[in-house]
Amino acid sequence: MRRARCLALAALALSLTPTLAVAERNLVPTLERSFDVCPDRPAEPIWMQEIPLRQAYQRVLVQDIYRAQNLERVVEIGNCDCATRFPSWDAAEAMFRESYASDERWEMLEASDGYNRRANAARTAAKAICEAAGNW
Numbered sequence: 111m112r113r114a115r116c117l118a119l120a121a122l123a124l125s126l127t128p129t130l131a132v133a134e135r136n137l138v139p140t141l142e143r144s145f146d147v148c149p150d151r152p153a154e155p156i157w158m159q160e161i162p163l164r165q166a167y168q169r170v171l172v173q174d175i176y177r178a179q180n181l182e183r184v185v186e187i188g189n190c191d192c193a194t195r196f197p198s199w200d201a202a203e204a205m206f207r208e209s210y211a212s213d214e215r216w217e218m219l220e221a222s223d224g225y226n227r228r229a230n231a232a233r234t235a236a237k238a239i240c241e242a243a244g245n246w
Contacts, residue, residue, distance in 0.1 A: 147245050151196035155203055171210060171218045174225035176202035181232040190240035 145151060153159075158169045179201055184190045210221055240246040 148192035148196050151192065152198050155199050158199075167215055167218050167222070168206070168211075171222045171225070172199070172202050172206045174222045174229065175205050178225040178229040178232070179205070181229050181236040184236040184239055185232050188239060190236070190243040190245045192245060195240060195245055 154169075154173075158172055161169045176199060180195055180197065183197075184194055187194065210218055213221070237246055
């Protein structure tokens with residue numbers, strides 16, 4: 111009885127192997143991103159997309175600045191249209207270049223932490239505004 115059960119499980123496993131292998135081969139990773147909310151949001155600046163891995167903390171800082179600025183703006187003006195929630199990257203990029211571009215890695219990480227705190231503080235209010243507008 112036990113041997114029959116083991117053979118049945120082995121047969122089942124073997125019958126699923128080709129299916130799993132085909133499904134696995136059909137997965138194609140992509141860096142293309144599509145969004146349900148505000149699908150026409152601006153892409154990150156090219157220099158950020160091409161930044162070397164060892165300097166990724168710079169890209170993260172600009173992303174954190176962008177997120178904080180935008181959530182705070184939504185709350186400040188009480189509007190969550192796509193242009194407000196996802197404007198161009200110019201303001202975040204300018205803030206980075208003016209205030210942080212020459213900083214050491216640890217200073218940028220500290221700045222990222224500060225911008226994350228700012229974004230998280232604005233998130234609840236921004237979410238309520240954006241949900242009402244259908245943009246969350």
